Amino acid sequence: MSADPRSGGQRRRDTEHRLTHDIDVWVASASADGAPYLVPLSFDWDGEALLVATPTDSPTGRNLAATRNRSAGAGPHPRRVHDRGRSRGPRDRRAAAAAGDRFAARTGFDPRGHPVPLIPHPPRRIQACREVNELPHRELMRDGRWSV
Amino acid sequence: MSADPRSGGQRRRDTEHRLTHDIDVWVASASADGAPYLVPLSFDWDGEALLVATPTDSPTGRNLAATRNRSAGAGPHPRRVHDRGRSRGPRDRRAAAAAGDRFAARTGFDPRGHPVPLIPHPPRRIQACREVNELPHRELMRDGRWSV
Numbered sequence: 001m002s003a004d005p006r007s008g009g010q011r012r013r014d015t016e017h018r019l020t021h022d023i024d025v026w027v028a029s030a031s032a033d034g035a036p037y038l039v040p041l042s043f044d045w046d047g048e049a050l051l052v053a054t055p056t057d058s059p060t061g062r063n064l065a066a067t068r069n070r071s072a073g074a075g076p077h078p079r080r081v082h083d084r085g086r087s088r089g090p091r092d093r094r095a096a097a098a099a100g101d102r103f104a105a106r107t108g109f110d111p112r113g114h115p116v117p118l119i120p121h122p123p124r125r126i127q128a129c130r131e132v133n134e135l136p137h138r139e140l141m142r143d144g145r146w147s148v
Numbered sequence: 149m150s151a152d153p154r155s156g157g158q159r160r161r162d163t164e165h166r167l168t169h170d171i172d173v174w175v176a177s178a179s180a181d182g183a184p185y186l187v188p189l190s191f192d193w194d195g196e197a198l199l200v201a202t203p204t205d206s207p208t209g210r211n212l213a214a215t216r217n218r219s220a221g222a223g224p225h226p227r228r229v230h231d232r233g234r235s236r237g238p239r240d241r242r243a244a245a246a247a248g249d250r251f252a253a254r255t256g257f258d259p260r261g262h263p264v265p266l267i268p269h270p271p272r273r274i275q276a277c278r279e280v281n282e283l284p285h286r287e288l289m290r291d292g293r294w295s296v
Contacts, residue, residue, distance in 0.1 A: 026221050028186040030178030038176040038186065038219035063182075071186035073174050
């Protein structure tokens with residue numbers, strides 16, 4: 001349990017591998033008066049944003065509609081990744097159709113037959129850390145830009 | 149990817165195994181004005197509460213001091229568990245010493261030499277779900293009591 005710290009490039013590659021191959025992500029949102037809600041949701045990654053299928057009438061759906069802030073995390077120790085960001089409005093119809101195809105192929109759930117919009121969540125800040133020796137350089141993205 | 153749903157008893161045993169053996173848990177908190185914050189933290193389980201070491205001056209520490217609400221989740225698909233609850237005040241000195249010993253042995257981090265109180269987080273509601281066929285019976289604890 002004392003691997004050398006990875007290079008910045010390796011941490012970014014590991015993070016993008018996780019974004020491209022994982023299926024579930026923990027999504028934290030909060031009500032306007034500060035009650036957090038954490039739930040595992042299926043997601044896709046289009047290279048710029050997490051696409052998360054969130055029922056409109058779920059706690060997460062209501063929180064995101066009210067505040068748009070969210071924080072997401074994936075992975076057990078030792079390759080965990082977490083980020084913060086804000087949700088965007090839904091895509092136009094053509095982009096949404098392509099995103100729906102990809103999402104259904106990846107996760108096995110097709111949100112298009114349900115009241116479950118596929119909401120883009122572009123990350124603003126990404127941290128990835130394997131062991132304590134990576135803590136000082138855990139930040140891989142800041143203000144929406146990769147720093148490595 | 150279509151195992152039969154587990155019995156309630158089995159889901160509770162799997163959940164308690166995870167609480168007893170995992171080292172990290174995702175902890176979501178929120179500021180009083182609704183900004184969620186998600187971070188992986190080391191934890192211990194004393195049979196009644198998650199014990200989480202949270203630096204006083206971290207975002208999570210400040211959020212918990214302000215609102216005490218938190219939501220926690222552990223585990224990738226297919227044995228994920230998540231719960232909601234509120235933090236309690238620290239234990240008395242003797243209980244805190246015993247908890248510190250256990251925490252250091254489990255996680256390799258001894259919080260007692262740092263400004264990192266070991267805060268009990270008794271769960272109020274626990275859900276555990278492996279596949280869609282377990283969704284209807286995913287709730288294992290409600291209002292602080294096991295229902296299975």
